Amino acid sequence: MPQMRPLDPAFPIDRQLAVDATNVVLVNLFTLDAADEDAFLKAWQDDAAIMKRQPGFISTQLHRAIGESPAYLNYAVWESTAAFRAAFMNPEFRAKLSAYPASAVASPHLFQKVAIPGVCVA
Numbered sequence: 001m002p003q004m005r006p007l008d009p010a011f012p013i014d015r016q017l018a019v020d021a022t023n024v025v026l027v028n029l030f031t032l033d034a035a036d037e038d039a040f041l042k043a044w045q046d047d048a049a050i051m052k053r054q055p056g057f058i059s060t061q062l063h064r065a066i067g068e069s070p071a072y073l074n075y076a077v078w079e080s081t082a083a084f085r086a087a088f089m090n091p092e093f094r095a096k097l098s099a100y101p102a103s104a105v106a107s108p109h110l111f112q113k114v115a116i117p118g119v120c121v122a
Contacts, residue, residue, distance in 0.1 A: 001097040001098050001100060002030065002097065002100040002104035002105060002106040003104065003105045003106070004105075004106055004107075004108070005105050005106070005107050006107060006108075006109070007027075007029070007107045007108075007109040008109065013108045013109065013110070016081070016109065016110045017081060017084070017085045017088065017110075019081055019110075020080070020081060020082065021080065021081045021110075021112060022079065022080045023077075023079070023080075023112060023113065024077075024078050024079075024080060024081050024084060024110050024111065024112055025075060025076065025077055025078070025110070025111045025112070025113070026074070026075070026076040026077075026078065026084060026108060026109070026110055026111075027073065027074070027075055027108070027109050027110075027111060028073070028074040028076075028106055028107065028108040028109075029071065029072075029073050029106075029107040030044075030071065030072040030073070030074070030104055030105065030106055030107075031070070031071050031104075031105045031107075032070050032071075032072075032101060032103045032104045032105065033070065033101070033103035034068070034070040035103075036070075036101035036102075036103045036104065037070055039099075039100075039101045040072070040100065040101055040104055042099070043096065043099040043100045043101070043104075044062060044072070044074070044100075046096050046099060047093055047096045047097070047099075048060055048062075050087075050090065050092050050093045050096060051076065051087055051093065054083065054086065054087035054090065055083055055086070055087075056078050056079035056080055056082070056083020056084065056086070056087070057076070057078060057079075057083070057087065058076075058077040058078060058079060059076070059077045060074060060075065060076040060077070061074070061075050061076075062074050062075075063075070081110060084110070
């Protein structure tokens with residue numbers, strides 16, 4: 001299982017999961033040792049396949065940092081925190097977390113779009 005390091009220690013993912021919201025985006029930053037990239041990618045692919053089958057899942061995209069940094073950013077869109085919470089607690093998903101390399105550190109956080117007039121819509 002990857003180590004968990006919250007982006008905001010004052011409001012970690014377990015507290016975020018208790019907030020009822022719609023149209024949420026999970027942003028998860030992963031850091032790991034370069035030697036573990038292949039194992040990380042396999043583990044992420046397997047757990048993403050599980051998540052894609054869950055009710056309320058919309059989409060996901062994995063990004064790799066440029067250059068020699070073995071950092072990855074996952075961006076996943078969900079219909080609601082309730083849908084993500086159910087998927088996150090799914091026993092099949094939880095069992096796959098042990099496949100992540102020991103060096104992997106995950107920093108998950110949920111977000112919602114913000115409307116900025118003339119720039120972006122919510």
